[in-house]
Amino acid sequence: MAVADALIADADSDRAEAMRAELTRHGHVVEIVADRDTLLAGIDDERIRLLVLAPTLGAEPVATVLTALRALSHASPAVVVVAGTAEELPADAVRQFAELGAADVWELPHAVTAADVRLRLVLAEFYARLQAENVRVGGEFAILRRALDLTGTGFVLTDPSLDDNPIVYANEAFTTMTGYPLDEIIGRNCRFLQRDVTDPQSIAVMRDAIRDLRPVAVTLRNVRRDGAVFDNEVHIAPVRDERGQVVRFVGVQVDVTAHREGRADRLALAEGSRRLAEAALRRTRFLSEASPRLDATLDRRAALDALALLAVPALGTACLVLSVEGGVVRRDSAAGAGAGVQEALDALPAVRSAEPGDPILRAAGSVDPLPLDSAQAALALSGAAIDGGPLNGLHGFAVPLPARGRTVGVLVILGPAPLGGDDAALAQDLAARAGLAVDNARLYEEQRQVAEQLQRETLPERPLRIPRASVATRYRAGGAGMRVGGDFFDAFEVRDGASLLVIGDVTGKGAAAAALATIARSTLRTAGQYETAPSAVLRTLNVGLLRHRAETSRGRFVSVAAARLTESATGLEATICLAGHPPPVVQRADGSVEVVGRGGTLLGFKDDPALPEETVTLGLRDRLVLFTDGLSEGIESADPDATVAQLVSGHHRRSLDDLADSLLDAAGSGSRIDDVAICVIEVTADGERLLRSV
Amino acid sequence: MEWTLETTQDDGVLHVVPRGELDLLTAPLLARALHEAERHEDRIRLDLRGLSFMDSSGLAVVLEAVSRSRERPTERLDILVDGGVVVRVLELAHLMDDLPLVR
Numbered sequence: 118m119a120v121a122d123a124l125i126a127d128a129d130s131d132r133a134e135a136m137r138a139e140l141t142r143h144g145h146v147v148e149i150v151a152d153r154d155t156l157l158a159g160i161d162d163e164r165i166r167l168l169v170l171a172p173t174l175g176a177e178p179v180a181t182v183l184t185a186l187r188a189l190s191h192a193s194p195a196v197v198v199v200a201g202t203a204e205e206l207p208a209d210a211v212r213q214f215a216e217l218g219a220a221d222v223w224e225l226p227h228a229v230t231a232a233d234v235r236l237r238l239v240l241a242e243f244y245a246r247l248q249a250e251n252v253r254v255g256g257e258f259a260i261l262r263r264a265l266d267l268t269g270t271g272f273v274l275t276d277p278s279l280d281d282n283p284i285v286y287a288n289e290a291f292t293t294m295t296g297y298p299l300d301e302i303i304g305r306n307c308r309f310l311q312r313d314v315t316d317p318q319s320i321a322v323m324r325d326a327i328r329d330l331r332p333v334a335v336t337l338r339n340v341r342r343d344g345a346v347f348d349n350e351v352h353i354a355p356v357r358d359e360r361g362q363v364v365r366f367v368g369v370q371v372d373v374t375a376h377r378e379g380r381a382d383r384l385a386l387a388e389g390s391r392r393l394a395e396a397a398l399r400r401t402r403f404l405s406e407a408s409p410r411l412d413a414t415l416d417r418r419a420a421l422d423a424l425a426l427l428a429v430p431a432l433g434t435a436c437l438v439l440s441v442e443g444g445v446v447r448r449d450s451a452a453g454a455g456a457g458v459q460e461a462l463d464a465l466p467a468v469r470s471a472e473p474g475d476p477i478l479r480a481a482g483s484v485d486p487l488p489l490d491s492a493q494a495a496l497a498l499s500g501a502a503i504d505g506g507p508l509n510g511l512h513g514f515a516v517p518l519p520a521r522g523r524t525v526g527v528l529v530i531l532g533p534a535p536l537g538g539d540d541a542a543l544a545q546d547l548a549a550r551a552g553l554a555v556d557n558a559r560l561y562e563e564q565r566q567v568a569e570q571l572q573r574e575t576l577p578e579r580p581l582r583i584p585r586a587s588v589a590t591r592y593r594a595g596g597a598g599m600r601v602g603g604d605f606f607d608a609f610e611v612r613d614g615a616s617l618l619v620i621g622d623v624t625g626k627g628a629a630a631a632a633l634a635t636i637a638r639s640t641l642r643t644a645g646q647y648e649t650a651p652s653a654v655l656r657t658l659n660v661g662l663l664r665h666r667a668e669t670s671r672g673r674f675v676s677v678a679a680a681r682l683t684e685s686a687t688g689l690e691a692t693i694c695l696a697g698h699p700p701p702v703v704q705r706a707d708g709s710v711e712v713v714g715r716g717g718t719l720l721g722f723k724d725d726p727a728l729p730e731e732t733v734t735l736g737l738r739d740r741l742v743l744f745t746d747g748l749s750e751g752i753e754s755a756d757p758d759a760t761v762a763q764l765v766s767g768h769h770r771r772s773l774d775d776l777a778d779s780l781l782d783a784a785g786s787g788s789r790i791d792d793v794a795i796c797v798i799e800v801t802a803d804g805e806r807l808l809r810s811v
Numbered sequence: 812m813e814w815t816l817e818t819t820q821d822d823g824v825l826h827v828v829p830r831g832e833l834d835l836l837t838a839p840l841l842a843r844a845l846h847e848a849e850r851h852e853d854r855i856r857l858d859l860r861g862l863s864f865m866d867s868s869g870l871a872v873v874l875e876a877v878s879r880s881r882e883r884p885t886e887r888l889d890i891l892v893d894g895g896v897v898v899r900v901l902e903l904a905h906l907m908d909d910l911p912l913v914r
Binding site: 622624666673674676696697698699716717718719722723726727746 | 870
């Protein structure tokens with residue numbers, strides 16, 4: 118007996134047998150198992166390529182089984198599918214299955230039989246989708262070639278970049294079905310199967326769809342190599358690469374001759390199935406395009422815009438994304454097909470109040486799409502009737518955007534013709550994807566706001582004030598996005614009435630660094646209430662950091678330059694104390710420049726840091742420049758401190774703000790953009806006070 | 812200069828050798844390599860001679876490793892330097908005399 122390569126776990130033995138028959142026709146060797154343990158034992162075999170699970174297995178929900186499958190360390194390479202009736206597969210369950218790793222969900226009619234064309238179409242669509250996705254991820258057949266070659270359904274791939282869109286791949290079933298050997302198929306356009314028995318109208322439908330790069334399903338009367346006529350149900354879908362270019366068409370052929378020759382109602386059935394299959398293909402294509410575009414953005418606004426643009430014109434001529442809060446409806450995004458519709462949408466009120474019974478409020482409180490006739494559509498758009506214009510008389514529906522158990526908005530899609538159930542289902546699928554994307558963007562925004570809030574707290578709220586000095590400060594967090602820095606500066610009065618100017622840098626980045634910078638800054642302020650010497654203030658911070666380390670077993674290190682400033686008869690006395698920090702630069706009124714301060718120990722590492730002090734006298738118009746190492750590292754140079762001194766000396770007689778700006782610019786000129794903080798003070802005449810800060 | 816990180820064992824000594832720029836992006840990689848090395852009983856030699864850049868994030872990883880080593884009954888980490896950028900950073904931090912440096 119051949120070794121099974123597919124397992125069906127379904128207690129409904131009729132359905133299991135029907136699927137077994139169809140999968141066998143596709144070339145699989147199928148084993149049916151009825152309980153979880155047999156299933157788990159059975160998949161401990163890498164020869165299993167396909168697992169088909171019923172929505173419940175005995176008393177056990179399939180979600181548990183999917184979870185168990187994922188937990189197996191020797192994860193089987195098999196493609197896992199959940200198959201059941203529509204009643205067994207509510208929308209939220211389908212979503213859950215997908216999240217748990219199911220590759221597909223097959224909706225099969227109750228009491229399906231092996232001969233049922235719907236079963237064949239569901240499987241054909243499944244294989245087509247696997248094919249399309251496989252091409253999308255870049256491998257033509259790396260993973261699924263074997264599965265495709267096994268199938269009893271005909272598959273071709275055509276390459277539209279080549280002349281006349283020829284077949285570049287056909288599987289064995291296609292050669293069997295048509296009677297042509299592979300070398301007579303490859304390189305030819307599919308129309309070689311057509312003869313004068315083929316309905317020209319169906320050919321035109323197919324041709325137009327291919328020209329317009331749309332998916333299509335038609336039934337064509339084709340002719341085999343031996344002259345026999347067969348009815349070929351053809352599903353064609355474009356396959357796009359990551360840039361959205363159509364690189365292949367995938368064609369799925371199902372021989373439906375037997376069904377056509379049966380009872381007349383088979384035709385109607387096939388017609389219905391075809392529409393279903395077409396809708397499914399369209400949905401697959403649409404969502405596979407939508408998801409990366411929605412997921413790519415972490416900006417809520419951009420996610421909303423992407424959503425609106427995706428829906429138009431695929432689903433309707435006008436799309437709005439609305440948020441609802443406390444009886445107020447806010448338009449977050451709107452997209453219209455064509456300038457006229459877009460203008461009309463943009464002219465609608467951006468915010469409006471909603472009365473009870475407003476369709477948007479109803480949609481926000483519901484789970485399912487809410488159909489909107491033209492009167493309700495007008496209400497949904499503007500809260501009032503619409504008189505003329507391109508928005509008049511549109512129909513459609515309002516779909517809630519779900520995310521994490523809440524509704525984060527309402528998607529409104531409107532078109533001139535009443536939109537069908539398929540479109541509602543498609544919009545609902547899109548809404549599920551979009552809701553999550555929008556919510557992710559919201560969470561990201563919240564995090565960023567928290568980070569920015571923290572960042573603000575690392576810096577003083579008000580401009581620095583120092584007696585007898587003008588002050589200019591600059592600050593820039595390195596990098597883009599939500600990176601926040603660990604640089605800080607501050608100036609405050611200490612116990613004996615002197616001012617302490619501090620600038621510092623916490624190791625690391627992000628919210629943790631910003632939080633520690635905030636703590637460092639407030640610790641220095643507090644220490645200044647009890648200590649007068651800058652070295653004593655820094656020592657207090659060192660003790661705090663070591664305690665922090667002992668409590669968290671994670672070290673954080675802080676470099677600080679502190680300058681204690683006291684007024685003298687001629688200007689300011691500055692007592693400089695450095696802790697692992699680049700030395701400040703003094704620029705004299707005459708333009709000469711000197712580096713001041715003696716090296717001291719980085720804070721947070723040892724109990725007894727060396728913190729020598731050095732006092733310099735600053736006369737009228739003398740300047741003191743303090744900076745963080747972002748400035749010296751940002752300037753690419755072998756001796757960064759000398760470079761800062763040089764830069765300062767080049768800005769003699771320029772205003773304090775000009776100097777600060779030039780230093781900030783210079784810090785951004787290197788290849789490495791770190792955080793930068795800069796404080797520049799200039800001694801002013803007694804009584805004169807200039808305050809500047811940016 | 813491209814970032815590389817090697818750990819090799821040689822006669823009871825684990826050599827952890829980062830090369831390139833030790834900064835915000837690469838510091839976590841070195842931290843992980845050091846934690847991994849500390850799971851073994853061997854001595855660890857951190858060879859920083861191949862670094863072309865080191866910022867405060869990199870310094871923090873080195874200092875944390877030194878602190879962890881000191882909390883053990885016998886210290887077993889030393890750091891190989893040969894001047895240049897690493898020494899400049901350590902001099903700025905005023906920690907040249909406080910670390911187990913080998914020249």
